Amino acid sequence: xxxxxTVGSVAFDSVKTPFGDVSQMVGGSxxxxxxxxxxxxxxxxxxxxxxxFAEEQMEIFSGRRIDLTGxxxxxxxxxxxxxxxxxxxxxxxxxxxxxxxxxxxxPILPESYRPTPFVFLANIHPALQGEVLxxxxxxRFVAADTMNYWIDGTPDELRKVLKRVDAxxxxxxEVRGLSGESNLVKxxxxxxxMGPRILIIKRxxxxxxxxxxxxxxxVPAMPLEAVLDPTGAGDTFAGGFxxxxxxxxxxxxxxxTRAIIAGSALASFAVEDFGLSxxxxxxxxxxxxxxxxxxxxxxxxxx
Amino acid sequence: xxxxxTVGSVAFDSVKTPFGDVSQMVGGSxxxxxxxxxxxxxxxxxxxxxxxFAEEQMEIFSGRRIDLTGxxxxxxxxxxxxxxxxxxxxxxxxxxxxxxxxxxxxPILPESYRPTPFVFLANIHPALQGEVLxxxxxxRFVAADTMNYWIDGTPDELRKVLKRVDAxxxxxxEVRGLSGESNLVKxxxxxxxMGPRILIIKRxxxxxxxxxxxxxxxVPAMPLEAVLDPTGAGDTFAGGFxxxxxxxxxxxxxxxTRAIIAGSALASFAVEDFGLSxxxxxxxxxxxxxxxxxxxxxxxxxx
Numbered sequence: 001x002x003x004x005x006t007v008g009s010v011a012f013d014s015v016k017t018p019f020g021d022v023s024q025m026v027g028g029s030x031x032x033x034x035x036x037x038x039x040x041x042x043x044x045x046x047x048x049x050x051x052x053f054a055e056e057q058m059e060i061f062s063g064r065r066i067d068l069t070g071x072x073x074x075x076x077x078x079x080x081x082x083x084x085x086x087x088x089x090x091x092x093x094x095x096x097x098x099x100x101x102x103x104x105x106x107p108i109l110p111e112s113y114r115p116t117p118f119v120f121l122a123n124i125h126p127a128l129q130g131e132v133l134x135x136x137x138x139x140r141f142v143a144a145d146t147m148n149y150w151i152d153g154t155p156d157e158l159r160k161v162l163k164r165v166d167a168x169x170x171x172x173x174e175v176r177g178l179s180g181e182s183n184l185v186k187x188x189x190x191x192x193x194m195g196p197r198i199l200i201i202k203r204x205x206x207x208x209x210x211x212x213x214x215x216x217x218x219v220p221a222m223p224l225e226a227v228l229d230p231t232g233a234g235d236t237f238a239g240g241f242x243x244x245x246x247x248x249x250x251x252x253x254x255x256x257t258r259a260i261i262a263g264s265a266l267a268s269f270a271v272e273d274f275g276l277s278x279x280x281x282x283x284x285x286x287x288x289x290x291x292x293x294x295x296x297x298x299x300x301x302x303x
Numbered sequence: 304x305x306x307x308x309t310v311g312s313v314a315f316d317s318v319k320t321p322f323g324d325v326s327q328m329v330g331g332s333x334x335x336x337x338x339x340x341x342x343x344x345x346x347x348x349x350x351x352x353x354x355x356f357a358e359e360q361m362e363i364f365s366g367r368r369i370d371l372t373g374x375x376x377x378x379x380x381x382x383x384x385x386x387x388x389x390x391x392x393x394x395x396x397x398x399x400x401x402x403x404x405x406x407x408x409x410p411i412l413p414e415s416y417r418p419t420p421f422v423f424l425a426n427i428h429p430a431l432q433g434e435v436l437x438x439x440x441x442x443r444f445v446a447a448d449t450m451n452y453w454i455d456g457t458p459d460e461l462r463k464v465l466k467r468v469d470a471x472x473x474x475x476x477e478v479r480g481l482s483g484e485s486n487l488v489k490x491x492x493x494x495x496x497m498g499p500r501i502l503i504i505k506r507x508x509x510x511x512x513x514x515x516x517x518x519x520x521x522v523p524a525m526p527l528e529a530v531l532d533p534t535g536a537g538d539t540f541a542g543g544f545x546x547x548x549x550x551x552x553x554x555x556x557x558x559x560t561r562a563i564i565a566g567s568a569l570a571s572f573a574v575e576d577f578g579l580s581x582x583x584x585x586x587x588x589x590x591x592x593x594x595x596x597x598x599x600x601x602x603x604x605x606x
Contacts, residue, residue, distance in 0.1 A: 088485065182391065185528040206509035207523055218600050220510055220521035225488040257603035288606065295605045297521050300560035302598045303591065 002140075002246040003067075006033050007046040007107045007132045008122025008235070010053070010071065013275060014082035017089060019228045025275040026060050028079065029122035029145070032232035035279050036239025036266045037120075038064040039287060040247040043239075044113045046070040046132065050078040050101040060276060069110045076101040089230050090204060109135040118246040120238055121165070123147050126157040133164050141251070143167040143242055144196075145234065148177045159194060167198040169238050175201055184209065185216075200241070200260070202234050210260055217257050219298060222268040222290070229274045233267045236279065240266035265290040305443075305549045306370075309336050310349040310410045310435045311425025311538070313356070313374065316578060317385035320392060322531045328578040329363045331382065332425035332448070335535035338582050339542025339569045340423075341367040342590060343550040346542075347416045349373040349435065353381040353404040363579060372413045379404040392533050393507060412438040421549040423541055424468070426450050429460040436467050444554070446470040446545055447499075448537065451480045462497060470501040472541050478504055487512065488519075503544070503563070505537050513563055520560050522601060525571040525593070532577045536570045539582065543569035568593040 013027030034043040044067040049057075051073065061068060077100040085092045107128055117140035121129040129144055144165045150158050151174060158178075162168065168191060172184060178194075179187035188199045188211050201209040207220040240263035248255040265287055272278045316330030337346040347370040352360075354376065364371060380403040388395045410431055420443035424432040432447060447468045453461050454477060461481075465471065471494060475487060481497075482490035491502050491514050504512040510523040543566035551558040568590055575581045 183528060183530075185526050203509075206506070207521075209523070209526060214599065215596070216526045216600055217603075218510075218523035218526070219603075220512070220523050223488050223512060223519045223521070225486060227486075254604045258606070261603055291606055293518070295603070296517065297519055298601050298603075300520075300522075300564055300598070300601075301557045303561070303594055 001041050002117045002249050003042040003044055004037050004118040004120060004242050004246050005044045005046065005109070005113055005116035005132075005136065006030050006037070006120040006122060007128065008033060008124060009079050009102060010045070010047040010049050011079040011081055013231060014080070014095075015229055015231050015274060016084040017229050018085070018087050019226075020274060022229075022274045024080075026057050027081070027232060027275055029124075029232075029235040031060065032235035032270070032276065032279075033120055033122060033239040033242075034066045035060070035064065035276060036236040036263075036270075037243035037246070038066050039240070039266070039282075039284060040243030040262070041065065042067060043243075044070060044116055046107045046109060046113070048072040048074060048101050048105045050074060050076040053078045060280065067113075070108070070113055072105070072108070074101050083231065085230065089227055107132045107135070117141065118242055119143070120242050121145065121161070122235060122238075123150075126150055126154055126161045129161045130157065130164070133161070141166050141245065143169055143238065145169050145238060146174065146178075148174055151177045162191075162195040165196045167200060168196040169200040169202065169234070169241070171202045171204070171234070175199070198256075202237060204230070208237070208260055208264055210256075212253065212256065214253065217260060219260055219264050219294065222264070222294065222297060224268060224272065227271045230271050231275065233270050236270040237263035237267040239263070261291055261294050265294060304344050305420045305552050306345040306347060307340050307421040307423060307545050307549050308347045308349065308412070308416055308419035308435075308439065309333050309340070309423040309425060310431065311336060311427060312382050312405060313348070313350040313352050314382040314384055316534060317383070317398075318532055318534050318577060319387040320532050321388070321390050323577060325532075325577045327383075329360050330384075330535060330578055332427075332535075332538040334363065335538035335573070335579065335582075336423055336425060336542040336545075337369045338363070338367065338579055339539040339566075339573075340546035340549070341369050342543070342569070342585075342587060343546030343565070344368065345370060346546075347373060347419055349410045349412060349416070351375040351377060351404050351408045353377060353379040356381045363583065370416075373411070373416055375408070375411070377404050386534065388533065392530055410435045410438070420444065421545055422446070423545050424448065424464070425538060425541075426453075429453055429457055429464045432464045433460065433467070436464070444469050444548065446472055446541065448472050448541060449477065449481075451477055454480045465494075465498040468499045470503060471499040472503040472505065472537070472544070474505045474507070474537070478502070501559075505540060507533070511540070511563055511567055513559075515556070515559065517556065520563060522563055522567050522597065525567070525597065525600060527571060527575065530574045533574050534578065536573050539573040540566035540570040542566070564594055564597050568597060
């Protein structure tokens with residue numbers, strides 16, 4: 001079992017979906033990622049919060065294998081985001097993004113973090129992702145997320161980071177934006193030539209698609225009766241994926257495909273309630289059972 | 304191995320996609336279905352064509368296990384349809400639908416067809432679907448397709464047919480239209496209460512979802528480098544599904560899930576070229592190999 005280092009946002013999210021409206025709940029990519037990954041291994045967070053992020057908010061991390069030595073507390077307000085989802089939950093509008101203390105953020109790794117072998121760079125400015133990689137001494141497996149804002153706005157910085165990344169975890173629209181290919185198979189190949197040998201494509205309702213030497217691996221999304229809030233599903237997936245890899249600490253096909261299922265299982269819980277509500281009350285027994293449900297959902301006998 | 308009876312259209316299709324433009328090729332739901340199903344078993348067609356459907360057009364059926372005794376040849380023009388697909392192939396506009404000889408069509412089963420145990424009712428007026436069921440003497444497994452035109456336009460006739468159907472094979476938009484539920488899990492349950500114990504939801508790029516007693520079964524779509532024309536993919540899927548069921552002639556979970564893969568494999572070939580072009584040159588070896596590719600695509604080891 002190896003530890004994971006993650007850099008990303010810790011934030012106050014406000015979310016409106018057809019099923020409800022929640023204000024100022026603790027969220028952010030590093031939060032979702034680390035809560036998810038901590039089901040499997042120790043997680044070290046690099047992020048920043050303001051002085052409005054009090055003991056009460058810190059509770060979300062407590063009792064979990066999450067090391068907060070690298071969480072900077074600085075004067076000012078914490079990153080705030082508000083989004084509103086469409087009726088079918090497939091699209092969302094950002095109502096505001098207040099970077100606040102995140103605007104001046106530079107990741108500083110505590111000495112104890114520097115030898116971390118597994119690294120997840122959540123969706124932040126690629127220059128900051130690079131700064132983290134500059135500080136880790138023995139990265140063995142680096143995964144990153146990004147978005148069209150960086151793909152379009154900072155393409156050179158992003159290309160530099162991609163050369164240092166083992167796995168890129170993005171959605172299908174971002175695959176098209178980054179590769180310039182409308183076909184996902186061609187797009188995946190183009191992105192692999194930029195550096196990442198593994199590309200993981202998050203497709204929402206369509207599940208997840210992963211490239212590997214033996215061809216694609218695909219898993220459908222779990223059909224759910226109630227999806228309340230998709231916020232954080234992608235970072236939760238990444239947390240489950242990286243967490244399982246770091247737990248297994250090998251990169252066989254059995255491990256990598258199971259890691260995709262671990263991520264999918266965690267993400268399928270995350271969307272069942274607002275924010276982190278479902279994840280923080282999730283038990284390992286429930287997670288194990290959902291893994292088995294994924295097997296039942298997808299298994300068929302070879303000819 | 305049991306024979307299958309199908310009723311549907313035999314047509315001249317014209318199709319425009321971002322990858323090309325084809326006029327007046329032989330198509331229609333009964334054509335796609337029977338060519339696909341004939342990879343596995345004998346298929347009996349009930350349909351109608353006009354006097355413009357000559358020996359040359361009949362070639363598409365030749366050398367296959369397709370019984371044309373029930374194909375009516377009548378004076379007039381054959382059903383013609385023209386569609387144009389969007390850039391991402393996910394939506395299409397119908398440019399024209401000329402029913403022609405199909406307008407007065409009533410299915411008449413030759414005596415030899417009446418004891419057929421497996422029946423597929425392609426997407427036609429539910430009253431005509433009912434007329435077919437009135438003529439079969441020992442139906443053991445009946446599957447049907449429909450569309451929003453009948454769901455909205457002839458709801459009472461459709462409900463009557465649904466009571467007589469074992470499996471309904473429709474797309475996700477039609478599930479929502481028929482059930483009035485935006486959530487697929489709830490929609491599926493509502494439709495099962497209308498009669499069909501099995502609901503198979505075709506989701507295009509997202510693959511296929513099937514209800515069964517043991518919970519959902521899902522298979523992603525095969526990632527393809529070149530999708531030229533999605534026309535007929537749904538009927539091809541249905542042909543592969545029903546064909547495999549009729550070949551195995553039992554309804555175990557192993558058989559039903561493999562039948563879903565057989566349908567998905569055939570459909571994944573169908574879209575690789577315009578119209579029936581890919582299917583008519585498909586070999587059983589290629590089909591077998593694609594089935595194995597689906598296993599590789601989706602397999603992971605249980606915990």
